[in-house]
Amino acid sequence: MKQRKRGNQSSTNGKDHGDLAADSPVASSSANSFHSGLSSAVNTSAATTTTASTQRLYSSSSSISTTSSSINSSLADPVPTAKSAKSGSSLRHGAKPMHSQTMLLELLLTVPRASLIIITPLVAGMILRVAPSMMEPIYGSIFIEDYFLEYSLVSVGVGVVLAMIYTFLLGSHRQSLSPRPSSSTNNSGTADHVNDDERESIAAGLRKDARLRKGIIICLDICALFLASSFFTTHTMFKHSGDFGPWRGPHLTQLFLAYPVLASLGFANTLACVLRSYERVHVRTWMSCVLIQIGSILGLTLVVFQMAPLGQNCPRVYTSAILVAVISGLHKMLTFTHGEVALPDERLESRRKPKTAASRASLVMSFIPLVLVLAMAAQNATRNPQCQGGVTKAHNPVSGNYTILARNESVTGWISVVDEHIRRHDLHIRVMRAGHSLIGGMYAENGDSIFGTFYIPEGVLVDVVEIDPVVADYASMYFDWPKPHQLFIQDGRQYIKNGPEGKYDYVIHDVFTGGGVPPSLFSLEALHEIQRIMKPDGVLSMNMVGSEHPDKSQALNSVRRTLHAAFEHVVGFKESPEDQDAYQNMVFFASQKPIEFEKYVAPQYPTDEELEQLREGNGYLPHALRPSVMRDWVLDSFEQWPLSTPYDASKGELILDRNNTLNAMQRVGAEEHWQAMRTLLPLDFWVNY
DSSP states (O other), X not given: OHHHHHHHHHOOSSHHHHHHHHHHHHHXXXXXXXXXXXXXXXXXXXXXXXXXXXXXXXXXXXXXXXXXXXXXXXXXXXXXXXXXXXXXXOGGGTOOOBOOHHHHHHHHTSHHHHXXXXXXXXXXXXXXXXXXXXXXXXXXXXXXGSSHHHHHHHXXXXXXXXXXXXXXXXXXXXXXXXXXXXXXXXXXXXXXHHHHHHHHHHHHHHHHHHHHHHHHHHHHHHHHHHHHTHHHHHHHHHTTHHXXXXXXXXXXXXXXXXXXXXXXXXXXXXXXXXXXXXXXXXXXXXXXXXXXXXXXXXXXXXXXXXXXXXXXXXXXXXXXXXHHHHHHHHHHHHHHHXXXXXXXXXXXXXXXXXXXXXXXXXXXXXXXXXXXXXXXXXXXXXXXXXXXXXXXXXXXXXXXXXXXXXXXXXXXXXXXXXXXXSOBTTXXXXXXXXXXXXXXXXXXXXXXXXXXXXXXXXXXXXXXXXXXXXXXXXXXXXXXXXXXXXXXXXXXXXXXHHSOTXXXXXXXXXXXBTTBOOGGGSSHHHHHHHHHHEEEEEEEEEXXXXXXXXXXXXXXXXXXXXXXXXXXXXXXXXXXXXXXTSOEEEEEEEESSOOOOOOOXXXXXXXXXXHHHHHHTTOOOOGGGSOOHXXXXXXXXXXXXXXSSOOOTTSXXXXXXXXXXXXXXXXXXXXXXXXXXXXXXXXXXXXXX
């Protein structure tokens, strides 16, 4: 081994040999390192051993993976051996790094990059789906979609930019410790000088690696803690929702949930893509790794977002928190064991550090975030009222004015049935709540509906299409809902697309919830699909919530224009004859045939004795035959409450599937609906769902 080193250092004749002499201490010591590792020999030269040990850290993936036979064969000729080592490790002297598919695979299969490719789509896809759903009971379904995706992307960008700044600062610090150039080729002096500078540069590289590693671990811990604590922080923010308002409130609350989680993931992934000190590859290889990392994460995030649209929020959030915390713990264990979070191989053997009591104590302390995450997950799963599927004592405090009879998190969010103890007009009400809206309600004493327009399309044998099974169950259990002719639990748009052709005389279209209507059921294409399942003289009855005020009527005008484009005859009525600018229920009737209404005649209601007999015999009395002053008044008078503004085809836009902007049109009306709900029922009612 010593003889080989002297031979390299003495080869100073000729241009090639002159270049080789300047690099030979590094190159030959690297070759000695590999050779000594393969032959289990001990180099007696202290300087050579030190250089070999440190130079191993700067060897490229290709030179490290050189087989035993190729190394031994190259040792027969000093010049090729030095050139081979130079091509793999002497990057500072102008050699071009290697570029290969094998090296790209090694870059991707490090623990930080591979683990982040897995957990980032799982967490990001989940949070993009769950975070808006968590806001819906407090802010409705319109406002949570306003700029949420844009702000989410900005959050990721903030994390990326912060990581780039952090990496730049680390790089600047390392450059201050980089080796100084030398013009001398003196064997003894230059070799000593380069070796000292090499050691300083390697030490700087190790410090940079450690800080990058620490940055990733801290980001994962932060992400896990934000996820695990999200139900406590968001519930606290919900109590101030009345002050924040429906526009700012969702985004202010997301500052404690979606936005920091996404920023942390952006920060961690950026740090994971930074090359470590031992990764000497061509810039094309590195860029390929970065592009694969980005493309994989974006693609898998979209898949996760689309494949898991429904489900309970709490388990998904705290399970994600545990997953992230466990991955962070894996990084910590690998750091403690191998000194670097990467696949352990010969590059990292020299980084092993003595395991002292202080290092073990530090490792134990680093698992405090995991313990906190597990504790908060257990608290959410067992004791947090908002994460329980049923009703707990916390939902119904003794001093409360409301009693939650039933609650469940279903496919459309939280559905609750609530009794109000405060009597209104000598009556108390029972309502069904879906998110931040009431989708049904009745006066408990007489069974009258609290929504007058519900009576207008009443009194026919119906097939019911309902997307949420819990809504159907609660309607039967708590609102005396008559059993329909047929019940289909599926999406309404899917049903009308595949339903039987020409079957129905009458289609009742009522899908308002959360402050607005689902745009997909109001497009021209959806109306044509409804026409297909109707008889030629069939009638469509469509409920719409809106205002005729010129500044608030964009959504109403667009719905009217689309209805007129699909049907020959359309008439519309409002719920109340009062202020025409009020935000209120409206009902449209549409058909290909002229529409005429028969004069309403109140039915002959059963006497009290007959009603009692029916109850004793477990008989069922249809709602249309039950006495109701409100029903009689609404059905007798609604024709006197037509829409005040005549239809104008120049107002509003046609609602189409390919360009459906109905959600944006509903924002003004949704704000009025939100304010109306907060006026009708106090904050405690909405927060304590």
